[in-house]
Amino acid sequence: MLQPRSDRHRAAAGVVTALLLLLVGLSPLSQSSHAQGMTTLTFLGPDFDEWVAFVKVANQIGKPMGIQVKPDYLPWDDVFQKALIDSKSGVRTWDYVYVYNTWVPGLSAAKAILPINDFMTSPAATSAVQPNDFITLTTAGLELNGKLWAMPMLAAPYMMAYRTDLFANPIEKKAFQAKYGYPLALPQTYKQLMDVAQFFTRKAGEKLMGKTLDQDFYGVVLANKSGGFLFHRYEHILVAYGANLIYDPKTMQPTVNSPQGIAAAKYYVALHKYMEPGSESLTGGGAERIMASGRGAIAMDALDNMLSVLPVAKLSKVVGKINYALLPTQLASRPHANVGDANGLAIYALTQHRDAAFKLATAVLNTQGTKQVMKEYPALVPMRASVIHDPEVRTNYAPVFNAMSTFLNGKPYTVFIPPLKEWVQAQDIYEQAMSAAMSGQQSVEDALNGAQAKVVALFKRQGYIK
Amino acid sequence: MGMKWAALGSGRFYFWIMAMPAVLYVAAWRLAPAVYTLWLGLHQYNIVYDAAPRWNHLANFLQILRDGALRQSLGLSAQFAVIAMTAEVLIGLAAALFLDTDPPGRNLLLGVFLMPMIMAPVVVGTAWGTLFDRTVGYIPYVLRLLHGPQLQWMATPGTAMFALLVADAWEWAPLVTLLLFASLQAIPREHFEAARVDGASGWQLFRRIILPQITGMVLVAAGLRLMDAFLELDKVFVMTGGGPGSSTQFVSMFIYKQAFQFYELGYASAVITVLLAVLAVAYWFYLRSYYRTLEAANL
Numbered sequence: 001m002l003q004p005r006s007d008r009h010r011a012a013a014g015v016v017t018a019l020l021l022l023l024v025g026l027s028p029l030s031q032s033s034h035a036q037g038m039t040t041l042t043f044l045g046p047d048f049d050e051w052v053a054f055v056k057v058a059n060q061i062g063k064p065m066g067i068q069v070k071p072d073y074l075p076w077d078d079v080f081q082k083a084l085i086d087s088k089s090g091v092r093t094w095d096y097v098y099v100y101n102t103w104v105p106g107l108s109a110a111k112a113i114l115p116i117n118d119f120m121t122s123p124a125a126t127s128a129v130q131p132n133d134f135i136t137l138t139t140a141g142l143e144l145n146g147k148l149w150a151m152p153m154l155a156a157p158y159m160m161a162y163r164t165d166l167f168a169n170p171i172e173k174k175a176f177q178a179k180y181g182y183p184l185a186l187p188q189t190y191k192q193l194m195d196v197a198q199f200f201t202r203k204a205g206e207k208l209m210g211k212t213l214d215q216d217f218y219g220v221v222l223a224n225k226s227g228g229f230l231f232h233r234y235e236h237i238l239v240a241y242g243a244n245l246i247y248d249p250k251t252m253q254p255t256v257n258s259p260q261g262i263a264a265a266k267y268y269v270a271l272h273k274y275m276e277p278g279s280e281s282l283t284g285g286g287a288e289r290i291m292a293s294g295r296g297a298i299a300m301d302a303l304d305n306m307l308s309v310l311p312v313a314k315l316s317k318v319v320g321k322i323n324y325a326l327l328p329t330q331l332a333s334r335p336h337a338n339v340g341d342a343n344g345l346a347i348y349a350l351t352q353h354r355d356a357a358f359k360l361a362t363a364v365l366n367t368q369g370t371k372q373v374m375k376e377y378p379a380l381v382p383m384r385a386s387v388i389h390d391p392e393v394r395t396n397y398a399p400v401f402n403a404m405s406t407f408l409n410g411k412p413y414t415v416f417i418p419p420l421k422e423w424v425q426a427q428d429i430y431e432q433a434m435s436a437a438m439s440g441q442q443s444v445e446d447a448l449n450g451a452q453a454k455v456v457a458l459f460k461r462q463g464y465i466k
Numbered sequence: 467m468g469m470k471w472a473a474l475g476s477g478r479f480y481f482w483i484m485a486m487p488a489v490l491y492v493a494a495w496r497l498a499p500a501v502y503t504l505w506l507g508l509h510q511y512n513i514v515y516d517a518a519p520r521w522n523h524l525a526n527f528l529q530i531l532r533d534g535a536l537r538q539s540l541g542l543s544a545q546f547a548v549i550a551m552t553a554e555v556l557i558g559l560a561a562a563l564f565l566d567t568d569p570p571g572r573n574l575l576l577g578v579f580l581m582p583m584i585m586a587p588v589v590v591g592t593a594w595g596t597l598f599d600r601t602v603g604y605i606p607y608v609l610r611l612l613h614g615p616q617l618q619w620m621a622t623p624g625t626a627m628f629a630l631l632v633a634d635a636w637e638w639a640p641l642v643t644l645l646l647f648a649s650l651q652a653i654p655r656e657h658f659e660a661a662r663v664d665g666a667s668g669w670q671l672f673r674r675i676i677l678p679q680i681t682g683m684v685l686v687a688a689g690l691r692l693m694d695a696f697l698e699l700d701k702v703f704v705m706t707g708g709g710p711g712s713s714t715q716f717v718s719m720f721i722y723k724q725a726f727q728f729y730e731l732g733y734a735s736a737v738i739t740v741l742l743a744v745l746a747v748a749y750w751f752y753l754r755s756y757y758r759t760l761e762a763a764n765l
Contacts, residue, residue, distance in 0.1 A: 081726065084514050110514045226709050278600040280621045280710055421515060425728045436711025441623045447711070454535065461510075461529075 039067045039356045044083060044348070045098030047073035049308060050154050053376035054345070058364045061372070067360050069096070076283075077227045080106070080424065087112035087349055094348040095357045099150040101141030101342040102228075102417045102424065108149050109421035113346035115147035119358040128362035130384070137408065138383045141342035141416045150344025151365045152383035153373075156302035157407045158236050158327060158338045161310055162186055163297050165321045166200065169209045175199075190240065190267060190330045193220070193298070197274035200297035219274035221296035223287035224438065226280070231431040232341070233300060238264045239415055240330040240337035246426050246455060249418045252464040254455040256430060257448040265437060265444045272438050280435065285309070292316035300327065302341055303403055308379035311399050324403040326410045336412035342383065374400075422462060429454045500742070507736035514729045526736035536737060538712060539720040546627065546716060547696035550634045554691050555684060557635060558642025563676075565643070566650040576647070583640040591704030594633035595620070598705075623713030626706045630714060633701050638694070642687040649683035650676065682760050689752050693745065717741060 041062075045051045051071070058069040072094075074082055083097045087110060097113055107113045120126040131148065138155035142148060166172055167184060176184035180195050187193035197219030202208055204215050223229040235245060243260035247253060255261060276282070276290050284301055288309035291299040294317040299306060303324065309315050310322045326336035345365065347357045363369055367386040371393065374380045378397055381404060382388055388408075394401045417423055433451035436442040442450070459465045507526055509519035530536060561579060565572055582590060598619040600606050609615065619625045657675050666674065699718035702708060708715035708723070715723075721741075725734035 084729070085726075088514055106514070226707055277616075277618050278621055280618075281599070422728075428723075428727060432709070432712055432715075435709050436713070439622055439710030439713065441711040441713050450534070457529075457532075 037066060039353055041067060041069050041095040041351075041353055041357055041360065042093055043069050043071045043096040043098070044079060044086075044094045045071060045073060045096070046076040046079055048076070050304065050343075050373070050377045050380055051098060053373050053380070054153065054364065056376055057369060057372045058360060061363050061369060062360050065356075065360065065363070067356050069360070076100075083107060083112050083348070084110050090350065092350045092352055095351040095353050096361070097346045097348050099142065099344045099346040101340065101344075102232075102427065104142060104144050104149050105417070105419045105421045105423050107346065108144055108147075111349050113149055114349050114351075114354075115149050116151060116347070116358075117147045119347075119354075125358070125362075128359075128366070130366060130386075133367070133384045133386050135383055135385055135388070135408070137414055138340065138342055138381075139344075141340045142344045144419050150346040151361045152342060152344050153365055153370075153380075154304055154343040155381040155383045155404075156304055156341035156343060157381070157404075157412075158233075158300065158341065159303050159306070159403065159407060160186075160325045160327060161291065161299045161301070161306045161322050162325060163318065163321055164323050166209065166297055171210050172200075172208075186325055187298075187328050190237065190328045193328050194267070194271060194274075196220075196298065197271060201274040215295055216276075218276050218290070218296045219298065220271060221287050221291045221299040221301075222271075222275055222279060223282040223284045223301065224272070224275070224279040224435075225283050225286075226431055226435055228427070228431070229283055230280075230434055231427050232302075232339075234264075234268050234434055235339045236300075236327055236337060237268055237330075239339055239413075240264070240327070240334055241267070242331050242334065245339065245415065245418060246423075246430055247418070247420070247459070252459060254426075254452055254459060256433070256452040256455055257445070262444060262448055265434060265448055268434070269437050269444055280438065289315070292318060294318055303407070304379050304381045307381070307399055307403065308377070324399075324406060326406065326412050334413040336410055338412050338414055340414045340416045422458060425458060426455050429458070503735045503742075504739050505735075506732055507739045509732045511732040512729050513731045519732065522732070526733045527740070529733060530736060530740055535712065535715075536717070536720060539715050539717045542627075542714065543696050543698070543716040543718070546630065546634075546698060546714075547692050550631055550638075550695040550698075551688055551691040553631065553635045554639045554642050554695075555688050557639040558687065559646055559684070561639065561643040562646035562650055563672075565647050576643075579643060580640045582637045583644075585637070587637065587700035588704055590633055590637045591701035594629065594636070594701070595705040598629045620706055621710055623710060626710060626714050630698075630701055630705060633705065634695060634698065637701075638691060642691065645683050645687045646680055649680040653679050682756070685756050685759060689749075689756065693749070696745075 043051075043055060043058075051073075055069050055071045062068055079098050080100070080103045083094070083103075084106065086094065097107070099107060099113065108115070116129060120129055120131075129148075129151070134152055135155070138157065139148075139152045142150045142152055167186060173184045176196075176199055179199065184196070184199075185192075187196050199219065200208075200217065201219040202213055202217045204213050206213055206217075208217055222233045224233065238261060239245065241260045241264035243258055243264055244255045246256060248255055272279070276287075276295070279287070282290070284305040285308075287301060288299060288305050290296055291306070292309045292312075292315050299310075306322075306324070311319055313319050327338050329335045330337070345361055347354065347361065351357050364373070367384060367390070370380070370382050370384060370387045371390065374382070374387075374393065374397060379400065381400060382393070387393055388401065388404055420426065429451050433442075433447040436450075437444045437447040441447075456465070506519060508521065508524070510516065510522040510525065511519035565576055565579075569575065597603050597605050600616075600618060603619075606616065606619070609617070617625050619629050653676065658671060661671055661675055696716075697718050698716055699722060702714055702716055702719050703722070706714045708719045717737075721734050721737055724730045724737065
């Protein structure tokens with residue numbers, strides 16, 4: 001039996017619509033990576049200003065080379081997972097992957113990224129990388145087993161940013177001397193940091209520098225969000241107190257609940273009282289916004305995080321009132337102890353554009369390219385000596401230059417994440433214990449003993465210890 | 467009397483042809499993944515670092531017995547599920563009773579009340595995470611205006627759990643309302659009229675007429691919510707990430723971390739297998755008691 005005419009029209013319209021939707025749905029798949037004669041490189045990275053700047057400059061530099069970069073931005077901590085899972089699943093979409101130094105052992109062990117050394121097969125290629133120009137205090141975190149796993153892009157040395165106006169204020173100096181029996185000054189030890197943090201923590205209605213506060217004020221500002229932020233702030237104190245980073249690399253024995261580790265954790269939990277309530281949900285950027293709003297005396301963070309917010313007039317109420325210093329010292333043998341942080345650009349192991357990826361990476365992250373990225377992102381902390389010592393950089397990026405000079409001249413005791421492919425897993429266990437101790441869910445001892453047992457179980461399962 | 471196969475068509479061949487799609491569906495989509503999960507549970511397999519799964523006897527299952535974190539997660543899940551289910555049944559019942567009184571604009575009210583249920587759980591988690599946020603959240607703001615306690619909702623174990631319970635009740639009490647409201651609507655009105663003529667109070671109406679007739683549906687709703695809440699993941703993921711510490715790391719979050727943060731697919735599969743078995747047993751007890759209740763109520 002024939003269908004009525006209107007039904008047939010409806011059916012035809014339905015089929016046409018379905019075909020159109022199918023076409024629209026499939027169109028991204030048909031995009032060629034060689035569209036219009038250009039080679040398109042895809043970048044998997046975090047939606048951070050410095051990487052947005054990198055992509056912009058890469059496209060400017062790449063255009064005459066016939067190369068363009070298309071970014072796919074994810075939350076910072078998802079990039080690692082995505083790169084691992086995709087490489088394991090044989091996904092060939094990516095060419096570049098953003099790399100944080102703690103991810104290097106995991107990504108390299110999983111063969112998700114290619115060592116840059118693999119490309120340095122000729123003098124010209126080696127010269128393009130300029131390895132002798134690297135500031136090793138910042139780039140060592142991107143090296144493992146004698147190989148460089150990513151082109152260094154952004155150093156992230158941990159430092160203190162402090163309010164110069166507070167420390168110079170006569171009222172505050174007098175009050176501090178009266179309360180603690182020594183002069184108010186930039187803390188050189190962790191004991192002094194605790195005193196200063198306690199001293200400056202005040203409630204709305206109390207006075208600061210003779211003026212009544214309309215909001216609470218905090219002695220110290222730190223980002224404590226789980227997922228890496230908390231551990232990356234705490235680890236410097238852990239090292240300063242003489243502890244290993246989670247385990248002893250010589251014996252492979254976990255040392256989470258070592259006496260030094262417990263002392264460091266107790267210190268951090270005590271310091272937590274002088275931080276913004278709710279710091280457990282703060283990322284680095286969030287913490288710096290609190291400092292920038294004029295509600296903190298001292299921030300401890302990656303230098304680029306601080307530089308990207310505190311001196312920027314449209315974001316900060318403390319422009320011109322901030323200076324940068326090395327972290328305090330706990331043990332004389334470990335002056336200004338810190339854990340080296342580095343961010344780089346890795347070449348994805350399953351890239352289909354190996355040569356183009358290497359060519360563009362070296363062009364963008366060489367001396368001139370880095371300076372171009374700095375124009376887009378003035379808080380970039382370069383990892384090349386030639387950039388730091390460039391007269392133009394000294395003049396135009398004085399806060400970066402001065403802070404880096406302080407760091408490099410201070411010769412801080414710097415350690416790097418050990419080459420453990422399960423590092424992220426071990427770090428997560430430790431971080432969860434710290435979070436439990438900070439929230440009062442467990443005592444420091446119980447939390448760290450529990451974490452120690454978990455790390456021991458992990459190491460046993462992986463066959464590192466019996 | 468049961469229908470004979472021959473009555474379905476031309477013998478067994480016809481029966482198998484007709485049954486095959488359903489059999490294939492169940493085998494391919496239900497049984498095969500379950501069997502694969504069980505198989506993986508018997509292997510050491512880190513999806514990223516191990517080249518292939520390695521048979522490790524029953525090490526994963528033995529690990530489950532020793533895993534304090536898993537025990538804690540199971541306890542937290544049970545605690546959350548029982549409290550959430552109780553709250554949702556009580557709220558849902560109260561709302562259903564109210565709607566059954568036929569208030570003005572009942573359909574509109576019902577529509578509005580059901581909206582959270584159709585929202586993606588991640589959206590619900592994001593919305594409540596924002597509402598409880600100390601800096602921009604409405605709840606801390608109102609408490610501040612009322613000079614109430616200044617709580618760090620997501621920073622202390624008790625308040626983080628409470629925030630999750632509130633979000634879950636907001637999302638799922640409407641489902642209970644919907645089920646119970648449908649059940650209430652099916653009660654013949656004559657029962658109420660007759661009881662009222664006999665001088666029954668409101669409480670007696672509820673106790674003697676309403677409750678016996680909706681008990682079956684209350685059990686269905688409670689069972690559904692209990693099992694669903696026990697496996698809660700989305701809102702935990704968005705609102706607390708399992709923290710602070712591990713105070714809201716429910717069992718689904720525990721499994722997620724094992725599988726997708728630590729890539730221990732073998733161990734995660736073993737936990738899933740055990741959990742599935744435990745839930746199946748619990749579900750069997752639940753069904754048995756459900757049918758007994760129905761029989762007792764002569765329904």
